Amino acid sequence: MTQLDPETPGAVADEAPRLGRKRDHTRDPEILDAALEVLAETGYDGMTIDMVAARAKAGKATLYRRWPSKAELVIDAVACMKKVDLDPSSLPDTGTLRGDLIALIRPHSIEESERKMQIMAGMMSMIARAPELADAANAAIVEPRAAVNRLLINRAVERGEISGECDIETISMISPSMATYRSLVLKKPVDRAFLVALIDGVVLPALGLGAGARDKALAS
Amino acid sequence: MTQLDPETPGAVADEAPRLGRKRDHTRDPEILDAALEVLAETGYDGMTIDMVAARAKAGKATLYRRWPSKAELVIDAVACMKKVDLDPSSLPDTGTLRGDLIALIRPHSIEESERKMQIMAGMMSMIARAPELADAANAAIVEPRAAVNRLLINRAVERGEISGECDIETISMISPSMATYRSLVLKKPVDRAFLVALIDGVVLPALGLGAGARDKALAS
DNA sequence: TGGTTCCGATACTTGACAGTACCGTATATA
DNA sequence: TATATACGGTACTGTCAAGTATCGGAACCA
Numbered sequence: 001m002t003q004l005d006p007e008t009p010g011a012v013a014d015e016a017p018r019l020g021r022k023r024d025h026t027r028d029p030e031i032l033d034a035a036l037e038v039l040a041e042t043g044y045d046g047m048t049i050d051m052v053a054a055r056a057k058a059g060k061a062t063l064y065r066r067w068p069s070k071a072e073l074v075i076d077a078v079a080c081m082k083k084v085d086l087d088p089s090s091l092p093d094t095g096t097l098r099g100d101l102i103a104l105i106r107p108h109s110i111e112e113s114e115r116k117m118q119i120m121a122g123m124m125s126m127i128a129r130a131p132e133l134a135d136a137a138n139a140a141i142v143e144p145r146a147a148v149n150r151l152l153i154n155r156a157v158e159r160g161e162i163s164g165e166c167d168i169e170t171i172s173m174i175s176p177s178m179a180t181y182r183s184l185v186l187k188k189p190v191d192r193a194f195l196v197a198l199i200d201g202v203v204l205p206a207l208g209l210g211a212g213a214r215d216k217a218l219a220s
Numbered sequence: 221m222t223q224l225d226p227e228t229p230g231a232v233a234d235e236a237p238r239l240g241r242k243r244d245h246t247r248d249p250e251i252l253d254a255a256l257e258v259l260a261e262t263g264y265d266g267m268t269i270d271m272v273a274a275r276a277k278a279g280k281a282t283l284y285r286r287w288p289s290k291a292e293l294v295i296d297a298v299a300c301m302k303k304v305d306l307d308p309s310s311l312p313d314t315g316t317l318r319g320d321l322i323a324l325i326r327p328h329s330i331e332e333s334e335r336k337m338q339i340m341a342g343m344m345s346m347i348a349r350a351p352e353l354a355d356a357a358n359a360a361i362v363e364p365r366a367a368v369n370r371l372l373i374n375r376a377v378e379r380g381e382i383s384g385e386c387d388i389e390t391i392s393m394i395s396p397s398m399a400t401y402r403s404l405v406l407k408k409p410v411d412r413a414f415l416v417a418l419i420d421g422v423v424l425p426a427l428g429l430g431a432g433a434r435d436k437a438l439a440s
Numbered sequence: 441t442g443g444t445t446c447c448g449a450t451a452c453t454t455g456a457c458a459g460t461a462c463c464g465t466a467t468a469t470a
Numbered sequence: 471t472a473t474a475t476a477c478g479g480t481a482c483t484g485t486c487a488a489g490t491a492t493c494g495g496a497a498c499c500a
Contacts, residue, residue: 027477043345045265048457059478064459124344124404125263134407142405167421173398174422180405181397184344185362187354201387202394206425247447268487279448284489 031056031063035077040118044074044126071126075133078123081116081140088151097156097209101199104148105192114190116141117183124184142176149175153207162207171206174198251276251283255297260338264294264346291346295353298343301336301360308371317376317429321419324368325412334410336361337403344404362396369395373427382427391426394418 034056038047049070053060067073092103120141127134149172157164175198179190188194204210254276258267269290273280287293312323340361347354369392377384395418399410408414424430 025476043348045345046349049459050457053478057478059480060458061460061462061479062477065476070458118348120405121344121348124341125265127405127407128263128341129266131407134405138405166425167417170417170421173401174394177401178393178397180401181393184404185340185347185354185358185400187347187351197387197390201390202422202426205386205428206422208425208430210428245446269489270487273448277448279450280488281449281490281492282447285446290488 025066027056027058027062028066031058031066031073032077032080034058035073036081036119039074039077039122040115041122043122043124047074047122049073074123074126075136078119078140079136081119091148091152093155097152097161097207098199098204100152100155101149101203102196104152105195110190110192110195113145113179114183117180117190120180121184142180145176146172149173149203156207162209166207171203174203174206178202245286247276247278247282248286251278251286251293252297252300254278255293256301256339259294259297259342260335261342263342263344267294267342269293294343294346295356298339298360299356301339311368311372313375317372317381317427318419318424320372320375321369321423322416324372325415330410330412330415333365333399334403337400337410340400341404362400365396366392369393369423376427382429386427391423394423394426398422 031052035047035052038051038055041047042051047070049060049063052073053063063073067076092100094100094103120137123133123137127137150168153162153166153168153172156162157168175195178198179195182188182194183190251272255267255272258271258275262271267290269280269283272293273283283293287296312320314320314323340357343353343357347357370388373382373386373388373392376382377388395415398418399415402408402414403410
């Protein structure tokens with residue numbers, strides 16, 4: 001995204017070792033985290049470099065030594081957002097699609113996606129001015145969740161729980177989209193009750209699993 | 221929202237007529253329209269009072285005579301957005317829910333909601349800082365569309381086309397939510413193909429109308 | 441026609457923030 | 471220990487926009 005393309009962030013680079021201290025850039029992670037925090041709290045336009053520097057207990061000059069501008073810092077911060085987004089092996093496997101989807105709803109995941117929503121909201125004004133950032137933001141923030149849904153649904157198709165004739169692509173985006181909308185625009189909490197209502201009232205019915213799936217689950 | 225609460229915008233107010241010109245405030249609508257235009261194009265933070273004044277061919281002082289600050293101007297502009305949002309009598313009535321929903325998709329409505337999305341995007345940073353604005357923005361921009369869906373669905377329930385056991389409230393928000401998400405975050409066009417896919421792939425199935433509804437419609 | 445008020449334009453003040461320059465210090469290498 | 475480098479801190483500059491002040495002209499009324 002910036003000049004760190006070839007290296008991972010914080011990597012040692014360059015030519016032969018010189019005298020004195022190495023180019024460690026060891027404070028990068030703290031600075032990027034601070035940038036995300038401030039971005040989430042105040043939005044891109046409200047955020048100042050001084051805020052980020054103060055939050056990271058760093059000098060403003062340090063930030064400018066590493067990133068050429070505020071915009072590049074933010075882009076880098078979003079791009080480097082740690083992708084804790086559950087690899088396939090750590091996904092729930094309860095045997096039913098409903099069970100899997102419900103199992104995804106945990107306090108931790110709700111909290112994390114709340115944070116991501118804040119970051120997304122903070123980026124909106126940037127995205128409006130530079131639409132090419134939309135892809136990056138989407139890839140880092142909401143797409144991972146849609147991908148999980150897609151995977152779980154495909155697994156349900158494979159084991160014959162549902163037919164494969166549905167529009168899986170669109171249906172996978174229902175909960176990310178509606179949760180984003182609820183959080184960003186409505187400013188209402190995306191809590192367990194909302195997500196369960198979404199699964200039982202929209203996602204499963206759209207896949208051809210009527211109220212039966214829920215009732216069966218409740219009875220057992 | 222501002223000091224014009226008791227009056228409708230542009231209303232003549234006050235005491236006995238004085239000498240000279242009346243307090244007409246006759247330029248208000250142009251100014252508010254200009255504000256919405258600039259807001260949609262550049263976002264709240266990027267917008268300047270000079271831009272709005274220039275667009276409305278008005279003096280900057282004129283704006284400040286009427287609204288105490290940039291924020292109040294924008295709030296007023298959004299609140300006064302003309303609600304052309306189709307009264308019940310002008311809604312389609314094709315006899316089937318699918319027909320009604322599809323009939324809502326017209327080039328004009330797509331264009332208009334594209335504009336509203338731009339405005340909403342422009343307001344996001346304001347909303348983040350003043351969450352109480354979320355309600356106002358929602359009420360002026362997306363809620364009307366959800367209300368139309370709700371009405372059409374309820375009508376379908378009344379004539380027995382679908383059962384009333386669905387989560388109509390949530391389902392009415394599917395297309396507004398997902399269209400908003402697609403436009404604001406994904407920056408992809410909300411075109412007819414997308415909306416039809418949403419209706420046939422999500423909304424109708426979620427209401428218990430399987431692919432049959434579409435196939436029947438296509439066959440006839 | 442003369443008085444009154446609103447309007448458009450423009451010049452001005454003020455404050456905030458991006459980005460730069462610089463200094464003293466801490467730290468790692470030799 | 472000596473040296474070079476990165477860092478934290480702070481002072482500085484330049485720009486830009488919010489909000490204010492003022493003025494001449496136009497529209498309206500008596």
